[in-house]
Amino acid sequence: MSMSRGGRAVVFLLAACLLAACSSGEQAPFPVSQVASSPVAGDAIVEGTIGEASTLIPILASDSASHAVAGQIYNGLVKYDRNLTITGDLAESFEISADGLTITFHLRRGVTWHDGAPFTSRDVLYTYRVIIDPKTPTAYAEDFKQVKSISSPDDFTVRVTYDKPFAPALASWGTNILPAHLLEGQDITKSPLARKPVGTGPYRFKEWIAGQKIVLDANPAYFEGRPYLDRYIYRIIPDTSTMYMEMKAGAIDLMNLTPVQYARQTTSRLFTSRFNKFRYPSSGYLYMGYNLRHPLFGDKRIRQAITAAIDKKELIHGVLFGMGQKAHGPIVPGRWAYNPDVKDIDYNPKHAGELLASAGWKEKNADGILVKDGKPFQFTILTNQGNQQRLLSAQIIQQRLKYVGIDVKIRIVEWATFLKEYIDKGKFEVVMLAWNISQDPDMYDVWHSSKTNAGELNFIGFKNAEVDRLLVEGRGTFDIEKRKQAYFRIQEILAEEQPYTFLYVPDALPVVSARIRGVEPAPAGIGHNQIKWYVPKNEQVY
């Protein structure tokens, strides 16, 4: 999970991608001529990105733009396949011992780094050591600190042992493996690899022109076969309107559309003959979180009432032009941990009124605002600056809550101030934010009662003994059925408690030039088979 700051910046993560379960209504269109030709090598793809990568040593990067590029250049030991199940990547296979304490990876033989050096277990050990080295400024050490011991009996076997079974451990080995022969004994923070990476992945680094573009070349020796497209080019265009025009002018082949672009500006016949649009749920949700330390929100009937007073359908329609679906829990629909039987609180202002009345809010003042003990029902929704979707959502909610007699104010604060002055200090009533969620359903950090200190992620102060126990249970076993039980129950409890009002899951809306064939939407999004994308000979332009 990570916090998404820019709603319009749902950056297209290829390696660690999204999920599908094709959403209601529209089917993603396929290129008509897709079956007619057979794949050939050549041509290039230009992807537009609004953010520039910061460093191409992925363990040092914390932004999605860097990880997107690094994902083309490096591999992990494991990866998520098109259906979001974990499979081997640099590891040909892996075994988990019966007690769940040891994972053994059998590495692929014959894999080479882009400079020709062979890939071995030495690289894996180096990557592990540099991540846990206290001198390395990485954000990803936590999962690896759970490792009790690591060994490599030979060049192509790595054995990792844990103190207790830890389910997110397997996925953590999807971390990009770094070349030991270029980094060992060096200061990784000053390594030239940050600007000129050497990996094992499908594309080799060619050039990076600051602020303009990053160019990658196909790796002819890639272990899964050479990608058909000769080059992969990232063009940095910070403005979505500019990017959209570049795409219409044919200078960009792949970008993410905004909902209004998808729904209104890309529907002409001319456009759909030149581009294929795709649509599937993204891996994040927008929510309104209540500060549970605040007396106003201590009573769950109040939180339920607010949810019942909000029309989520209207939000999706008004803010996302219909490009999204209702959220009613912390797991997005389509994942194995998603509980489809959770009963959401439907939009019903009358029911909201009854709930509020039962909590003691019965009388209304002259302005139509509920009053209890002489105090009006009033709170502020706090959200961060620069995100139009959140502002619009807050405004629609403000209107809806007014109908039931709640006076809502909206306050927009710049991100750094927002974190430091409000979230960390617990100085807020209601926040509107979004979570991007990882493929593994572990959500210990967001919901466990031990994570309520300043700077930790359970900043709303949610404490529930049963959820605590289930969170530990869920991450403490590799048995999917047992995990499912734990996470299903957590979703039921959260639906009842409503510590958040879960608002919506926006859709990811990528668009790809029709020139590029072989794009197949899957639960993992469209990036999973990228090395198989190609352009027929007569349509190649670069």
Added chain:
Amino acid sequence: MYLLKRILMLIPLMLGITLITFTVIHLAPGEPVEMQMAMNPKVGKDARERLRKFYGLDRPLHEQYVTWVGKLARLDLGRSFSPDNRPVLDKIKERLPVTLSLNIIALLLEFGLAIPIGIMAATHRDTWLDKGITVFVFVGFAVPTFWLALLLMYFFGVKLNWLPISGLHSLGSDNFGTLRYLWDLAKHLVMPVMVASFGSLAGLSRYMRSTMLNVIGQDYITTARAKGLSERVVIYKHALRNALLPLITLLGFSIPGLIGGSVIFETIFAIPGMGQLFYQGAMSRDYPVVMGILVIGAFLTLIGNLIADVCYALADPRIRQS
């Protein structure tokens, strides 16, 4: 002696500037560490501490200041507090040429257009031409840059397909010959330069018009006319020279502005300039980058003032001797 005094005075001034710069940026809430690591469940508490230590943010403020100024004195702006951890000087170096050349071209265009427009308006005072020019330049002043930019992009880039929409080079421009490469670059610059200069035309041309009118009203112009000189000679030889003087002062003032870039404008045209670097630096609390750019800007302003003062001194003995 005068010069030496002026130069010595720069030292305490520069120190004061560094102190204010440092204080202001550290007063802003939030730290670079927060910006990189907050709201990420994979980040433990000691990961933050680790990063703070790595950037030296765990040390007392005055110590941080002394380290920074010490490096600055050796012309080292330090390393960026972003994950790439690159020297700030490198980051500025790769962006400065773009901003500088774009600003110079735009500045030349502004003055090149504003002077004739101003003269025309002055010599045709209160005619339809004058009024038309006034409306035109004020439209340019009032139109939001981003809106104008988007309209131009749509018209010239998408509809007519005459000009590239954004960026500085076409893909594959590395393989072009020199001429073709420059032609490609020029085409990319047309719209940004147009948009950048259009907005400033109003102020400059109005200024030109009023100084021109002022000069035309002077006695020596009347004398020149009385001598029977042609109107062309009166305006362009006698009047213009004197009317240009204040404008040259104005040109001097715009020199420190040459290294600054507009964020909105650079974002829309995807031009990797100083504006974006500064804005991103400020938003992610990348102290060394922000402080570096501020200090360079302040330094250039001081140098600009110094040069102006020296020039005045050269021109006017009264200043030299006081």
